[in-house]
Amino acid sequence: MIILNEQEMWRCVSLDEIMGGIERAYEIHRAGNYVMPDRYVAGRDGNLMLYMPCFIDGAVGTKMLAEFPGNPAKGLPYLSGLMIVNDGETGTTKAILDGSVLTAMRTGASGGVAVKYLSAEHASSVGMVGCGTQGLHQLLFACHVRPITHIYLYDAYRKDYGPFMEKLRAKLDRPGIEITPCRDTRELAEKSQILISATQTTDPLYPDDEKLLEGKCFVAIGSWRPERRELPDAVSRLVKNVYTEMPYACEESGDLKIPLDTGVLIMDRVKYMEDLIADCKGGNPHPQNATTWFKSVGMGLYDITVADLICRKAEELGIGQRVQW
Ligand SMILES: NC(=O)c1ccc[n+]([C@@H]2O[C@H](COP(=O)([O-])OP(=O)(O)OC[C@H]3O[C@@H](n4cnc5c(N)ncnc54)[C@H](O)[C@@H]3O)[C@@H](O)[C@H]2O)c1
Structure with a gap:
């Protein structure tokens, strides 16, 4: 062994x-x-x-x-x-x-795969809400699959971003990426093309503002309990479909369960990453520059x-x- x-x-x-x-x-x-x-x-x-x-x-x-x-x-x-x-x-x-x-490796990589299939090929900015273990690894993979030049950070409980930025710089496989903390998620969303969240929040992290969130690629990692939710209704309204891992995610995560229960989202618009990837590999790439959303709950x-x-x-x-x- x-x-x-x-x-x-x-x-x-x-x-x-x-x-x-x-x-x-x-x-x-x-x-x-x-x-x-x-x-x-x-x-x-x-x-x-x-x-x-x-x-x-x-x-x-x-x-x-x-x-x-x-x-x-x-x-x-x-x-x-x-x-x-x-x-x-x-x-x-x-x-x-x-x-x-x-967990950090495979969750970071699942975010990286989502960014590869759902974000604009030339996306150069990524915003990270939640600067913990998953946040660090999400950024590592996102920067690996897209030509990122700017990273924006927001964490509700972190006063000093120095240690996180140091760890991130040591892990990134490309030097010269600018890393900037933001005062709130509105500023972060304004500046970033890809928006990743990995927090334990129960309340949506971003303002419920379609104009602010339109055209972004969302990767929501944090919620795997029905009472926890990272994204506001605006994201459900903006996307054509949300991609996740399996049907069980709709019961497990408030990010899906809450908008499904209130009717903001319908089951027909919940799709699976495995089908999207098979489609892309079969020569049907996802349209670029649309609002896109990967909701992850993880799986064994x-x-x-x-x-x-x-x-x-x-x-x-x-x-x-x-x-x-
Ligand atoms: N989808 C998956 O496969 C998967 C895998 C692992 C972890 N997770 C989930 O991801 C979340 C983060 O895990 P972690 O290991 O990185 O935890 P962590 O504690 O290392 O990091 C979470 C960070 O989010 C910040 N945060 C919490 N609430 C916030 C808020 N409202 N606004 C902004 N920042 C906030 C915290 O200050 C912390 O720095 C957890 O909920 C965990 O269960 C999901």
């Missing part, structure tokens, strides 16, 4: 390979060649444990994440956890990975396709700590 820490996981795979893992997850989902129960969530006193098993050909993965909202005030990460990879034939444990690093298939890739590379390259039970 191999145990892999953060540095070792990043040494195994490139950004393009991680995004390849996400596109493979969409292909497997579209073909129906997997077993993935709905995420099981156990909770106590506002603290949550998430269990996400998934079978694909050749491998089984289970991610366990702890989401403890009081952690940031204690200087600890909001999310932590483990990913266990089992052999698909024997069930033997093949590897244990850092679950929070895997992302975890196992990316973790499986990391395990194979770790075996091939001799990376990680070998452990005998």
Whole structure:
């Protein structure tokens, strides 16, 4: 069995390979060649444990994440956890990975894939609401797939953006990108062509203003509970369709459930990333410069396709700590 820490996981795979893992997850989902129960969530006193098993050909993965909202005030990460990879034939444990690093990698890559298929090819500005772990990785992938020259930041609880900007500069694979904090989300939306959010908010982050939000590419990562919502109704009104991972997202996320319940959005306009990608690959690209929206709740298939890739590379390259039970 191999145990892999953060540095070792990043040494195994490139950004393009991680995004390849996400596109493979969409292909497997579209073909129906997997077993993935709905995420099981156990909770106590506002603290949550998430269990996400998934079978694909050749491998089984289970991610366990702890989401403890009081952690940031204690200087600890909001999310932590483990990913266990089992052999698909024997069930033997093949590897244990850092679950929070895997989450940031695959969630960042799912945002990157959405930006690649839904944003204007020459988009040069991106706004990030929520400057935490997911925010950092969303920006890393967005800047990898688009010729970004300006990043705009907003975080309701961050007074000093210095440490976040330092971490971001160290991770970006291109130098010279200008990074600017904004005073509010209106300023951020005015300046950015791509708008990404990764927060725990229950109230929409942007003003409900169609004029302000028209023509932007939205990637909404944060809400995976029915009471949490990042985007205002204006986005539902502006887009032709919203793209997500699977039908379950409509129950799980307030970003979809609330506008569906109030009739601002209808089910016929909820579409799936896997079909959009298949369409694009079949020669039907998405129209550029329209308002577009990817709503992510994440899925165990992302975890196992990316973790499986990391395990194979770790075996091939001799990376990680070998452990005998
Ligand atoms: N879609 C997915 O697959 C997926 C994966 C992982 C995490 N998430 C979700 O993404 C969210 C962020 O996760 P994280 O690990 O980055 O957490 P984090 O605590 O590291 O970062 C969140 C940031 O958002 C900021 N924030 C919170 N409320 C805000 C508001 N109203 N306005 C502006 N900024 C605000 C916080 O100050 C913090 O800096 C969580 O809700 C998490 O559950 C989704």
